[in-house]
Amino acid sequence: MAYKVLVAIDSTGLSELVLTSLSKQLVPDQAEVLVLEVVEPLLYTAPPEMSPGYQPEMAARRKERREQAKRIVDSAVEVFRKAGFKAEARVSEGEIKDGVLQAAAEWGADLIVVTSHARKRVAKFFHRSVAQAIVHEAPCSVLVLKELARKVVAA
Amino acid sequence: MYKNILIPTDGSELAGKAVQHGTTLAKALGAKITALTVSLPFHVFTFDTGMVEDTSTDYKRSVQERTEKTLAAVANTTKAAGVQCDTVHVQHEHPYQAIIDTAKSKGCDLIVMASHGRRGVSAVVLGSETVKVLTHSKIPVLVHR
Numbered sequence: 634m635a636y637k638v639l640v641a642i643d644s645t646g647l648s649e650l651v652l653t654s655l656s657k658q659l660v661p662d663q664a665e666v667l668v669l670e671v672v673e674p675l676l677y678t679a680p681p682e683m684s685p686g687y688q689p690e691m692a693a694r695r696k697e698r699r700e701q702a703k704r705i706v707d708s709a710v711e712v713f714r715k716a717g718f719k720a721e722a723r724v725s726e727g728e729i730k731d732g733v734l735q736a737a738a739e740w741g742a743d744l745i746v747v748t749s750h751a752r753k754r755v756a757k758f759f760h761r762s763v764a765q766a767i768v769h770e771a772p773c774s775v776l777v778l779k780e781l782a783r784k785v786v787a788a
Numbered sequence: 789m790y791k792n793i794l795i796p797t798d799g800s801e802l803a804g805k806a807v808q809h810g811t812t813l814a815k816a817l818g819a820k821i822t823a824l825t826v827s828l829p830f831h832v833f834t835f836d837t838g839m840v841e842d843t844s845t846d847y848k849r850s851v852q853e854r855t856e857k858t859l860a861a862v863a864n865t866t867k868a869a870g871v872q873c874d875t876v877h878v879q880h881e882h883p884y885q886a887i888i889d890t891a892k893s894k895g896c897d898l899i900v901m902a903s904h905g906r907r908g909v910s911a912v913v914l915g916s917e918t919v920k921v922l923t924h925s926k927i928p929v930l931v932h933r
Contacts, residue, residue, distance in 0.1 A: 658790065772933070776928060779927060
């Protein structure tokens with residue numbers, strides 16, 4: 634039975650790190666890959682009288698973000714398929730941690746791969762690490778690729 | 789591709805599973821393993837029951853015995869799988885720091901560790917050392933469940 638690997642990517646440019654790392658480490662006929670990007674909902678505040686005017690613009694932005702995410706996951710899936718993997722793409726909307734964990738549970742992932750951004754202490758205080766939150770609650774093993782490991786993985 | 793995988797273990801059952809998983813991974817990748825156990829230095833004033841009950845000599849002896857047993861178990865697992873393995877024992881106040889330092893000094897490019905160790909009882913909450921390694925490590929970390 635194929636080892637199911639859920640690859641959670643984002644649009645920060647670390648996707649390249651994930652792809653380089655994984656395509657070298659997994660055996661195509663033994664692993665099945667799901668590439669997922671969870672798009673966070675757009676949050677905005679506006680006075681009620683402005684909402685009607687803002688609504689179409691926000692809808693267009695949401696669509697644009699989903700399309701951008703779709704392009705990213707599709708190109709990632711293409712890399713895996715070219716390397717001989719059975720791979721599929723998925724884009725969902727919601728909180729990143731919840732989206733990744735839900736997809737992992739539904740799909741029955743054996744391994745979740747995430748990247749961790751090297752935030753400074755103050756930034757970390759305000760933006761709790763999503764990667765760490767996923768590791769905390771994941772039902773399976775989690776591989777955390779560090780941003781600073783880019784050179785190590787590429788070597 | 790990963791060439792040297794660091795597997796910290798405290799001899800617990802889950803750490804044993806991480807050793808097994810790391811060995812399988814190393815075999816598939818053609819990598820070697822560096823197995824590490826970390827023990828705390830002896831303190832006269834402590835909450836650790838082992839240290840409270842033991843003298844310094846007794847504590848050192850029991851740590852030595854546990855370390856040898858733990859590392860021998862790893863060596864057996866890796867030998868059976870035909871994977872090259874180095875074993876390291878470090879005494880350090882902060883296990884996570886010892887793990888990160890050893891990874892650096894031994895040139896490891898991946899850390900494979902259990903989601904929680906001897907102290908952890910909940911499957912939901914991560915072990916404190918695992919969290920610290922995840923936070924401070926500059927190389928990839930595979931958390932095994």
